[in-house]
Amino acid sequence: MNIWVLVEHDGGNVKKVSLEMLSKARELSGGGEVAALWLGDGHGEGAEKVASAGPSKVYVCDDSILGEFLISPAVDVLASLCEEHKPDALLVASTTDGKDIAARLAARLGSGLTNDITALEERDGKLVGTYPAFGGSLLVECWSEGTPGIYIVKPNAFSVEAPGGSPEVVAIDGSAVQDSSKRAKVTEVQVAESGGRPAVDEASVIVSGGRGLGGPENFAVVEGLADVLGAGVGASRAAVDAGWYPHQSQVGQTGKTVSPQLYIACGISGAIQHRAGMQTSKNIVAINKDPEAPIFAIADFGVVGDLFKVVPALTEELAKRKGA
Amino acid sequence: MNIVVCAKQVPDTAAEKRLSSDGTLDRSNDADQILNPLDEYGTEAALKLVEANGGEVTILMVGPKSATETLRKKALPMGADKAIQVTDEALHGSDAVATAYALAQALKQVEGFDLVILGSESTDARGSLVPSALSEFTGLPGLTFAKSIEVDGNVVRIQREGDKGFETVEAEMPAIVSVVKGINEPRYPSFKGIMAAKNKPLDEKDAAGAGIDTSMVGLANSKSKVGEWKERPPKEAGTIVEDDGEAFAKLADWLEENKLL
Numbered sequence: 001m002n003i004w005v006l007v008e009h010d011g012g013n014v015k016k017v018s019l020e021m022l023s024k025a026r027e028l029s030g031g032g033e034v035a036a037l038w039l040g041d042g043h044g045e046g047a048e049k050v051a052s053a054g055p056s057k058v059y060v061c062d063d064s065i066l067g068e069f070l071i072s073p074a075v076d077v078l079a080s081l082c083e084e085h086k087p088d089a090l091l092v093a094s095t096t097d098g099k100d101i102a103a104r105l106a107a108r109l110g111s112g113l114t115n116d117i118t119a120l121e122e123r124d125g126k127l128v129g130t131y132p133a134f135g136g137s138l139l140v141e142c143w144s145e146g147t148p149g150i151y152i153v154k155p156n157a158f159s160v161e162a163p164g165g166s167p168e169v170v171a172i173d174g175s176a177v178q179d180s181s182k183r184a185k186v187t188e189v190q191v192a193e194s195g196g197r198p199a200v201d202e203a204s205v206i207v208s209g210g211r212g213l214g215g216p217e218n219f220a221v222v223e224g225l226a227d228v229l230g231a232g233v234g235a236s237r238a239a240v241d242a243g244w245y246p247h248q249s250q251v252g253q254t255g256k257t258v259s260p261q262l263y264i265a266c267g268i269s270g271a272i273q274h275r276a277g278m279q280t281s282k283n284i285v286a287i288n289k290d291p292e293a294p295i296f297a298i299a300d301f302g303v304v305g306d307l308f309k310v311v312p313a314l315t316e317e318l319a320k321r322k323g324a
Numbered sequence: 325m326n327i328v329v330c331a332k333q334v335p336d337t338a339a340e341k342r343l344s345s346d347g348t349l350d351r352s353n354d355a356d357q358i359l360n361p362l363d364e365y366g367t368e369a370a371l372k373l374v375e376a377n378g379g380e381v382t383i384l385m386v387g388p389k390s391a392t393e394t395l396r397k398k399a400l401p402m403g404a405d406k407a408i409q410v411t412d413e414a415l416h417g418s419d420a421v422a423t424a425y426a427l428a429q430a431l432k433q434v435e436g437f438d439l440v441i442l443g444s445e446s447t448d449a450r451g452s453l454v455p456s457a458l459s460e461f462t463g464l465p466g467l468t469f470a471k472s473i474e475v476d477g478n479v480v481r482i483q484r485e486g487d488k489g490f491e492t493v494e495a496e497m498p499a500i501v502s503v504v505k506g507i508n509e510p511r512y513p514s515f516k517g518i519m520a521a522k523n524k525p526l527d528e529k530d531a532a533g534a535g536i537d538t539s540m541v542g543l544a545n546s547k548s549k550v551g552e553w554k555e556r557p558p559k560e561a562g563t564i565v566e567d568d569g570e571a572f573a574k575l576a577d578w579l580e581e582n583k584l585l
């Protein structure tokens with residue numbers, strides 16, 4: 001099976017989800033072609049990383065038109081490649097750009113569009129994904145018809161393999177971009193300050209804070225632990241609504257749906273709307289002073305205690321063990 | 325300016341959600357149906373623009389007959405002028421792409437609109453797919469995930485809340501815009517609004533009436549397929565410790581044992 005992967009990157013910085021998708025594609029392709037599609041600039045810096053996940057081919061289109069107009073030029077380039085080479089499946093990361101591109105491509109090519117999968121397998125020559133519905137309480141099998149079938153993949157669904165290799169690199173220009181795609185003009189880009197931490201929807205470890213923190217200044221406690229773990233920082237809606245932390249970090253039904261390797265909830269009660277965004281995390285730790293807090297029902301490890309004592313002590317302990 | 329707001333009915337988040345035997349959302353419990361929360365933001369955004377610039381707001385909904393209630397109880401009372409509801413058995417089970425096609429066809433019959441506003445996602449399936457697919461089918465510029473909208477002559481400009489930060493994006497109208505949570509504070513319908521809504525025009529169309537080719541929609545014609553599903557296996561009970569001053573060390577051990585460091 002020929003499986004293509006749209007690389008998610010920002011400039012030269014390749015997002016981990018891209019390597020996860022490439023690794024899975026390689027596993028499922030049964031020796032078929034695994035192509036990475038790099039749109040935009042920065043391939044020079046990212047090439048090695050992409051190659052490490054073992055694609056057989058990399059298509060690179062770094063025409064500046066891709067950055068000048070929103071989404072449509074990228075769709076034109078991808079559509080023309082797909083029409084020419086007819087891959088069986090295309091994997092796209094579940095991000096704002098990824099979803100926009102995938103939705104347009106599916107509408108244009110008449111392809112199925114399987115959304116937000118957290119698992120993928122090959123069955124009778126078909127890729128079957130798993131979609132966690134209703135906040136992860138139901139696991140639904142789904143797949144995409146069409147050439148290619150399009151699958152939108154959640155970060156942290158697959159592990160990264162690094163077989164290495166030297167893929168053939170094919171440069172393509174932006175000649176597929178139609179005039180009608182030059183209308184939604186990007187006039188300014190403001191890159192968000194991340195404090196050097198991974199974004200919650202990308203992070204493989206997340207430390208989240210809730211109302212139990214008591215105020216915005218106390219997010220420093222959560223950030224301290226996050227930094228020892230190389231984690232992203234999340235927040236409950238109560239904390240976000242109070243203006244303590246930016247809304248991009250909100251986890252839950254009306255925030256991000258995340259499934260990291262490790263999710264540490266500090267001072268979060270675990271309301272159903274919060275759990276809907278994080279209960280598919282592989283390991284859940286809760287620190288809360290209320291033994292009745294619903295978060296404990298889904299915790300793999302829970303500490304009933306004052307987060308202001310437990311979290312700083314844990315941070316110091318982990319720093320020591322990691323240093324050792 | 326004339327604005328069409330695409331709005332959908334979804335199950336209330338607090339209500340229990342189920343799948344019916346064909347893998348589509350079970351909507352049999354009508355009492356729990358609400359206007360998709362994101363579409364309140366879309367409706368509010370449209371009302372604000374019309375209040376500033378004059379014009380009309382039309383709600384467009386593809387959904388079951390029972391969704392009329394949601395239109396009469398929420399979207400119209402907020403202040404929209406009229407609604408179009410496309411209702412047809414043939415539409416049942418349409419995926420995001422098929423829904424977008426149906427909306428695009430229905431839009432062809434709305435004369436002289438400047439903007440189509442959608443929510444950035446519906447809270448039932450959390451797709452975030454219909455707005456872009458709709459841009460594709462209509463051939464109109466798509467300005468997605470707007471955190472703010474402004475209209476300047478015949479240009480619409482948004483702040484797009486992307487993955488990497490904010491992008492300012494502009495296009496000539498007509499255009500398609502999807503809005504994120506928090507773009508505004510949706511108003512509550514007033515008593516007067518609720519009364520007035522009872523008599524607002526609601527144009528009900530079947531698929532043929534909306535110009536929809538039924539071989540493009542519905543469960544069977546959707547290219548995204550749903551197979552079997554199962555309940556997520558219940559989580560095994562975890563280890564819960566009371567902090568005696570040493571819990572941090574036990575937690576650190578546990579993290580280490582599970583190779584999470």
Ligand SMILES: Cc1cc2nc3c(=O)[nH]c(=O)nc-3n(C[C@H](O)[C@H](O)[C@H](O)COP(=O)(O)OP(=O)(O)OC[C@H]3O[C@@H](n4cnc5c(N)ncnc54)[C@H](O)[C@@H]3O)c2cc1C
Binds near residue numbers: 251269272277287
């Ligand atoms: C339509 C809708 C959508 C929603 N979407 C979301 C969403 O996306 N995400 C989300 O998170 N919520 C969402 N909510 C809100 C949700 O219902 C809860 O109100 C919210 O998650 C509560 O946040 P919290 O756990 O931080 O606060 P609380 O429920 O107030 O919990 C604070 C916890 O901190 C503990 N605590 C206090 N002090 C300490 C201390 N010193 N040490 C240890 N523990 C301490 C307390 O015991 C308590 O359990 C939504 C609600 C609705 C109605």
Ligand SMILES: Nc1ncnc2c1ncn2[C@@H]1O[C@H](COP(=O)(O)O)[C@@H](O)[C@H]1O
Binds near residue numbers: 423447
């Ligand atoms: N059946 C529908 N009728 C009208 N609008 C819809 C429908 N489905 C989706 N939409 C619009 O598309 C937005 C995003 O939906 P989704 O892509 O399903 O998350 C919603 O907020 C609505 O504005």
